[in-house]
Amino acid sequence: MSSLADTDQSSKFFEHFIKIQKYLFISLPFLIFSGPFLADLSITLIGLIYFFQIIKEKKYNNLKSIFVYIFLIFWINTLISSFISFSSYHNIGSSIVYIRFLFFVLGGIYLLRNDKNTLRHFCTVLTCTFILVLFDGYIQYFFNQGISGIVYNKARLSNFITGELILGSYLSRLFPLVILLNIYFYKNNMFFIFLLSILIILVDVLIFLSGERASFFYLLISIILIILMINKFKILRLITFLLSFSIILIITINNDKVKNRMITQTFNDFKKEEKITEDNQLIDKKLSDNNQLVFFNKYNAFTKAHNQLYSSALKIYSDNNFLIGIGPKSFRKYCNKIEYISLFGEDSCSTHPHNTYIQLLTETGIIGFLIVFIIFLFITYKIVEHIFFSIFKKKYLLDELQIGGYIAIFISLWPIVPTGNFFNNWISITYFLPIIFILKDKYTNVKY
DSSP: OHHHHHHHHHHHHHHHHHHHHHHHHHHHHHHHHHOHHHHHHHHHHHHHHHHHHHHHHTOGGGGOSHHHHHHHHHHHHHHHHHHHHOOOHHHHHHHHGGGHHHHHHHHHHHHHHHOHHHHHHHHHHHHHHHHHHHHHHHHHHHHSBOTTSOBOOSSOOOOTTTOOSOHHHHHHHHHHHHHHHHHHHHTTOHHHHHHHHHHHHHHHHHHHHTTOHHHHHHHHHHHHHHHHHOSSOHHHHHHHHHHHHHHHHHHHHHOHHHHIIIIIHHHHHHSOOSSOOHHHHHHHHHHHHTTOOOOSOSSOBSBHHHHHHHHHHHHHHHHSOTTTOSOTTOHHHHTTSHHHHHHHOGGGOSSSOSSHHHHHHHHHHHHHHHHHHHHHHHHHHHHHHHHHHHHHSOOOOSOHHHHHHHHHHHHHTOSSSOOOOTTOHHHHHHHHHHHHHHHTTSSOOOOO
């Protein structure tokens, strides 16, 4: 009797952890915006609780899925790369704990499959967080100071909690999820769809005003794919896009600072300088004398600084282990060596190369690069397949949740755009969160 009572008490005790896991998942949209610490702590706890649940219930078959195998191959590659390069204990530690994202995804799938209300509550928190971010963003823009007192710098809008210039990135990366989740739940409520349309217009315009050009590019891709992939509201989404574009056009005409940041500066950044400086001639001579390949010789890869970063990263890759790279988060150490600084200039060194695939190639080698690039190609295939069947056969292969997940990952893994650090905590969460909605009902043999 005592043993049975202890088992029952243990089960009730564990139920409290499941509730904590649920509340952490539901709160995640706001926690991501609040800064890296709470968001990373939350996804770690979600994963840990699920990990102990597997052990407690001995459901080891839950780890048998294609997603798990692919993740483990990538993770083991980063571990080997970290230990061989041994750039620092911090980098090795961050590679070891990277596995938390695997259990975060599996824990999220478990929650969505076993509690129908979790997804609806998540949608509510995500929508409310978007509204709060929008409110502060427009307050910043029109009154030069947000609700927390952070002053608008006239170029880019900031996170009202941390002050980081990621407002546009947050909105654009989670935009497909907030739109498709709401359509999933409220597609039969026309009044709510009307309110959602207003929200869409406000998001479109604010991402443009945020001054984050990559985020605005993500938004444009999302808009096109949503129009092509959804079954209902194609015309409505097209109308909201035209209204947003009209407002953006009016703002651009009447606001020189926004125009200069988003349009003039963008075109100027792509141009190569016509005037060849003495420093540039010296760098070209060094490259020629050392028989090095000159990258991006005719056009800037977004800016001159990006040229230097990409060139430095590719040179570092060519000088080191082509299979497994130099190790995650190690670019900052290698690029600071005098041999690369003298070759590509001071702007060639940063915490990361500012392009996902160049970073993966440099830090995880051809193995890590190919894993992520093949995933991107697979996602592209699923999107094209869905569009083809929806247009020519009137058959929709994906539901709204999966469409939102695929688009969110597609824009994050789009190769031709400046990006954040692939191994950054909050950006990594935006990579893995959409996978939960894709795998909720398909592409996994995990049973609960």
